[in-house]
Amino acid sequence: MNDRLLRAARRQPTDTTPVWLMRQAGRYLPEYRAIRGNIAFLDLCKHPDLAAEVTVQPITRLGVDAAIIFSDILIPVEAMGIELELGDKGPHFPNPVRSAADIERLGVPDPVQGTGFVAEAIRRTRRALNDSVPVIGFCGAPFTLAAYMVEGGGSKSYILIKRLLFEQPQLVHTLFEKLTRTLIPYLLMQVEAGASIVQIFDSWGGELSPWDYERFCLPYLTRMVKEVQAKGVPVILFGTGMSNHLPLLKRTGADVIGQDWRTPLDEARRVLGPDVAVQGNLDPLHLFLPREELEARVVDILRRAGPVGHICNLGHGILPPTDPEAAKFFVDAVHKHGFALRQSP
Template sequence: MKNNLFLDAAFSKSTERPPVWMMRQAGRFMPQYWEIKNKYSFLEMCKNPEIAADVTMLPVDLLGIDAAILFCDILVTGEAMGGDLSFTQGVGPKFANPIRNAQDIDNLATDVIDRLQYVADAIKVIQQRLDNTIPLIGFAGAPFTVMSYLVEGGSSKDFKLTKLLMHNHPELAHRLLAKIAKVTTDYLNLQIAAGVNAVQLFDSWALALSWNDYQEFSHQYNQQIIAGLNRTNVPVISFCKGSSVFAPIMATAKPDVISVDWNADLLNIKNALPNGIAVQGNLDPHILYADKPVIKKHILQLFERMRGERGFIFNLGHGIMPDIPFDNVKYAIDVVKEFRY
């Protein structure tokens, strides 16, 4: 690999500067993304390996990041299991057949890896285009987050139906989570076999959970998945909104990296983790709306706080918002790349 910064930091080795990539870096804040998106539906973009590769490469070519991340979506596992998935502009993802009872859970398939082969095909195309310049990150949605979409039928502000299932029928929730966990493990191993250099598990909605519910309905399944990965030389990143709270539990699943939201002091989190677990994060993405001197100030503050620490990957505390100016994102990445410890 011509640029090893990301992998070195993920494995807690020394680096001359923090590596940088950003969640949702190949997305709606880029005019070039819309040139592609206006021709295809979102799922068509995910399922066509050449188009998925085109979108994956946009931030590589236009931003000069230190790691690419596969263009796909966390909900493709739910679709492969039998969810009727669609994406609507301004609405987001919808499952037309949400989970409502035990029969709906029983109807979900788990031997579905052949239905996700398009992702492996995309990885092979992307790796040909990257040509060993930077690493490629694969990813999947964590079981609790995928379950919430399958049960709610889409995005939710309060996760009421999901929590009713968990609290009134915990045995059904666990049956559903166990199925998603099996598919997720198989899916990430498919990505690793196809050639990704790292994987990230996205538990985007874990912050909806209490401490006890996180342990019961999220962590134990994430732990199962991480334990089941063929992870030799492939770092595993664990991310959730709520990692500022749940990091001590997340660490017991033994990821290589914990990706931290912007609510915590990153050095405090790092110091509380076992040796050998790197941290990723944790700039508030809203700062990228601000004037460039403000962006620079916040990045350098974070870097001074983390000075001398091995195992630090610069990222946002969550994904880039669609209306953040492209120039601001590019500027932030340039600030990171000019920095030296």
């Protein structure tokens, strides 16, 4: 196996810098659109053969160092008993969670019965790749999932979830506890199926102040990280707009802290210290730069991160209008300059 990503996550030496892209299996790839044109997104997530096929597509085309299983962070939430719609305009919950009764109605599903298709997709992906690169499992963090559930979908202000946090904190803790009890077995199921590393997406965690993040999020994330690590699997924790949260994210014990593009990686390393790996952090829109300038951005990121304990990635998911050749150029540039960085005296 090409184990660069796993070695980097554990801050071990690698021959070059490993790289993968968030949303690397998606709408920017014509081969993905060819499959997606005949099936709804949620159905595709639940079809192990097709989910495995689109998971493998960017490995073949781009040469990335890991395959992230094709799924969605809201899959385990649907299994809790809430109706979910996933369309081109994003997720929508027709009956959002707003009360104690709504939370009481949510179940804690058996992961195999409720989401076993994700495990099967991982197994089929490993077979298709012949274990040539690691498979990344993932889930959303309790706050991010709760935000979708309470708001009924995406939000600009997050007023509903934040009011619930501040006006009825005990109710929120009840919801987060139920989510955590769902997410830990869900991640462990993915590990059992063959995921060699997992990423927890706290996409909207940056909407909270550090004080609120410590109070409402940190205990649950710490439990999740420890349970996965107990199986010998490293954990990546990622969120956007969280530069002020870095000391808290470190306290979770995660092996790798993912960065968006707003924080230089040398600054992140200064705050996090030497015992945590970093991931990131090219702005996804930098893939639209002229090649020479894109390459210069790659070199700058690699120099700031250093040769050990860095997984190169975008600072968020790749965007649908992106030229696949630009993504390929990025991956190749990371490998080329990552190797050169290790040859420097």
